[in-house]
Amino acid sequence: MIKISIKKGYSEKIREGFPLLTKEMVQQGDIDDEGKIFTAIDPRGKFIARGYLGKQNKGSGWLLTWDHQEEINEAHFKKKIEEAAEHRHAFFEDDQTDAFRLFNGEGDGIGGLTIDHYADHYLFTWYSEGIYMFRDEIIRAFEEVISYKSIYEKKRFDSKGQYVEDDDFVKGERPDFPLIVKENGAHFAVYLNDGAMTGIFLDQRDVRKAIRDEYAEGKTVLNTFSYTGAFSVFAALGGAMKTTSVDLANRSVSKTIEQFSMNGIDYEAQDILVRDVFRYFNYCVKNEIKFDLVVMDPPSFARSKKHTFSASKDYKNLVKQAIDITEKKGIIVASTNAASFDMNKFKTFIDQAFKEKGARYKIIETYSLPEDFRTTEDYPLGDYLKVCVIQTR
Template sequence: MNSLSSSRSQARLRLRVRPAAESHLRHGHPWLYEGSIREQNRPGESGELAVVFDRQDRFLAIGLYDPDSPIRLRVLHVGKPQNIDAAWWAEHLETALARRAGLFGEDTDGYRLINGESDRWPGLVLDRYADTLVLKLYTAAWFAHWDTLTDLFASRFPDMRLVLRLSRNIQPAAAARGLHDGDVLRGTAPQGPVVFRESGLRFEADVIRGQKTGFFLDQRENRRQIEQLARGRRVLNAFSFSGGFSLYAARGGARSVVSLDISAHALASAERNFALNADPDVASCTHRSVQADVFEWLTTSRDRFDLIILDPPSLAKRESERAQAVRAYARLAADALRLLEPGGVLLCASCSAHVSDEEFFAAVREVAQRSGRSFKELRTAHHAPDHPASFAEARYLKAIYLQF
């Protein structure tokens, strides 16, 4: 992969950075912010490969330059100089795929193949749903290398459909190149949601317009854990979305499951997912969908449950919302405890990167202690193995299991 053709006649874009940034790069941080650059030899173009030199004028790192983002450089490689060409990218892809080798059996064909910066593919996610790949981009820097990128995926996955998803902030830049969110780049457009398998269960993924890339693949390990805890229990799946936790609980032998969500669209998807699965345990479980605001419903319901799952969407999308989010997590846990029977299990999860593990776990534990009920902490959990998180800003997912 070469830099922009318009830049080939120019000198290589060279950056020198502040000492703190140099240290961060050496220790594996994948971002270089605008304010950390103290010198560059010329203006850079979007997607250009830029080299960072250290204080001794030695090669330190190379990455994708983005003049329109506060993250000016997204690092591809740190250490000895490397030639970033087609062979390098092919090997780079195989490294990411090798990390997933052996993680999934034939009963699972929905998982993450590339997890952005943590796989050294900055601002790029690639998910698989059965015969469909979904490529999601978070930086316009990739458009400078579009043909190389798509040719590489076509060569490695010749029989798979490829769908493009775009973060909102780069959609104008994509449109200037004739690319749009939901474009089918290769293969025929799907006739409705794509059906894939996870641990033998069948789910639908709206790969064209759905949230994220069509499904919340990152909660797979927690769904599997809920299956192990569900037998004989009455289960509440709050913020249920398309019913992932609900289905696992049903297959695990739950007596009943309530899927609670404010979105009628999400609940309809959950009903379809139940219909996709002919497992005897799923069929014998009483499943009920409730459309309501979770915060309000928890304070008014008189139902009782033996297992409650609280998996809200991100409650802190920016740092200024962090304290408010911590209070909201605590409120949810306290209100859920009011509905939890003795011996019941509460799972609280957070996908807010701005709320640290320590803050989130402390908030839930404090609620448990203040409840006056005896409890034990069963476990805490973080990222699934196909969603590695190699630096602080990437560590968003955490969960805690408490039994009362």
């Protein structure tokens, strides 16, 4: 264990519960030793908190305990997993949904780690070499708390912050893929052994349900940046007249067909297009094509041959393009997972877009992360999801 002295201005911030150690906080101490347990001390040498070193995004490590007596070991990890499982008790009992997040990083007390549940198969995602060095202790602690069919893992910590290609299987019985999981009564095919993505983003569960139950019936629906078409599936299940799914990736077609088929939906009655979304918007304007419901959930940053998209810089213009192809009194579901700005800033982008188009609107409702994506008030950046359901006037 090493000691890291924290600058005076940051000592109180950590003492109050802020869990991320950043380079600018450090007065003295080596922060480059991945996986090393450290004690954070204030300029007077007094204990503040204890954590581990691990480079993740802009951070250098995570604080895990503010108790001077508590050690970071297998017992510590077991306690955190027990608390997380108790918090998800209702999800374990839900016979309509069996895909959810069991453990959500710093929201459950261990920054750098998530654990997702897919029909009793579990996916561990490690976000730094530092946390990965505790892998064996964490998995042993997990096994003491949770019964499982299999464990898979994803490593997201190479030098560029991308996915580390590897055999994802850890232990248990290898299932046949795809796994079929349930979400609010719908079915999805997921793959725990096929690259960085599984086939469904669990954090959009509540939004998908709202589209099915409240907004889709009798509507024409455009799902942009559609990935595997999950929003389109729920729109179709909600009685949409027709869905159009648009994504730049070629494999989105077969993946979307698979998800429609899982739910008994005739995929040939839907449009599934491989297009640059921005060019497709222009095509719709040129051909006077409009939709009753437009869903936009772009990545925080994306690049195609002709476009570079950054949510913090370009979301306003994306909304402006959506306004052009949305019917009067239509609905725009605007979503972003960018952690660099909050909901108030996001609403500002929307407001600016409508003002610049000379259009009126009303935000009907908003969504953030669902209950299983537990967050802490001490780290607002962890509550990254922002969704606004907008009615054009």
